[in-house]
Amino acid sequence: MTRHFSEIPRFKDVSQNEWDDWRWQLRNRLSTLEDFEAILNLDEKQRADLQACMGKFRVSVTPYYASLMDPDDPGCPVRMQGVPTPAELVVRQEDLKDAVSEDFDSPTPRITHRYPDRVLFVVTEMCSMYCRHCTRRRLVGGTEDIVAQEQIDNAIKYIERAPEVRDVLISGGDPLVLSDDTLEEIIARVRAIDHVEIIRIGSRVPVVCPQRITPELCAMLKKYHPLYLNTHFNHPKEFTADSKRACDMLNDAGIPLGNQSVLMRGINDCANVMKRLCHKLVQYRVKPYYYYQCDLAEGTAHFRTSVAKGIEIAESLRGHTTGFAVPVYIIDAIGGGGKTPVMPNYVISQAPGQVVLRNYEGVISKYTEPDDYVEPECHCEDCEADRKRLGVAGLFDSDTPTMQDVWAARMQKVVDRKNRMKD
Ligand SMILES: *Cc1c(COP(=O)(O)O)cnc(C)c1O
Ligand code: SF4
Secondary structure (H helix, E strand, O other): OOOOHHHOHHHOOOOHHHHOOHHHHHHOOEOOHHHHHHHOOOOHHHHHHHHHOOOOOOOOEOHHHHHOOOOOOOOOHHHHHHOOOHHHHOOOOOOEOOOOOOOOOOOEOOEEEEEOOEEEEEOOOOOOOOOOOOOOOOOOOOOOOOOOHHHHHHHHHHHHOOOOOOEEEEEOOOHHHOOHHHHHHHHHHHHOOOOOOEEEEEOOHHHHOHHHOOHHHHHHHHHHOOEEEEEOOOOHHHOOHHHHHHHHHHHHOOOOEEEEEEEOOOOOOOHHHHHHHHHHHHHOOEEEEEEEEOOOEOOOHHHOOOHHHHHHHHHHHEOOEOHHHOOEEEEEEHHHOEEEEOOOOOEEEEEOOEEEEEOOOOOEEEEEOOOOOOOOOOOOHHHHOOOOOOHHHHOOOOOOOOHHHHHHHHHHHHHHHHHOOOO
């Protein structure tokens, strides 16, 4: 059940113009017990529970996203993402502050450089709403000051000094809570760096504050192509006329959209819900990109599922629906292990020259490899320059016989990258 905002007593005097104004949405976010009491029907126990957990992690929900909540059902998937519960107070042994060690791979504040050719650039700690499952809750919502200019300058300096970086992922927090001008200044400076080929923005506003996607914003962003945007829908209930308009405007500005979901207990841990979510996404011209195993961030244990559930979902999608509607299941490994794809096995056996495969239907078939395949000498520019690969692929390069060598090279990179900031 979704209510029009005028049917919600708290918002009945709000004009359509105000409602459609993203600044109004941010100014009028719900963040106190009283705010939630005004839109949800809480019994005494629910009220006491909510009161008990308000102080721990930042709470803030846009009126728009709150209007999608079922006032009577605590299990509403929208409500579960926005309204805290005492389960957040539970800290488990496996919980971590910096769940994926983003700080370890940070050569300068706001930059995480973990993969060879791309960096994560955290331009702000602010979000339009604070998700209960956020993996960056150690950072987000901490300061709502203006962006720390010196750190931004240093982050850009780092990218300038890292010629291998061809992809910059502008994230947060949520970069789209910044004004058009502030955001443009950052994007323009990144775009001005010769070796940066593509820019990506990570933002949840199309889902939780779609009013932020304005013609002015789109006109600004399209000046900096090739530019991509990844958003974060988790449940079919989040698709509305407003979120559709936001996605349409971005798509029409030539910005390819992708989606990263988090697999969560009671929200989308059902193969059917996940399939409906993916079908909605492609109807909105959003490519389902990843779904993540819920990280070990503090206070999110109640959302976590088994890994088996994630694999079952992958099994239920591949082959059963449009290939490009199938996202990749990812576990972001602790200790900076990084994004690790996990999926069912499709290669079920092998012998020299032969591979035995199974498809989604359980049909088993054999692929016969060419018996005369000898790797030809490659003369592409990278092979000619004898460029070494990192990671497991590095094992294929003749002078890195063990994973220890590969790991030593990885640690050396962390040091080299930090040294770039020494003037
Ligand atoms: C997720 C992430 C990226 C981007 O990864 P892709 O798989 O290319 O989307 C880059 N850097 C960091 C630190 C990340 O966590
Ligand atoms: S929008 Fe993203 S960064 Fe912000 S609270 Fe939600 S999940 Fe975290």
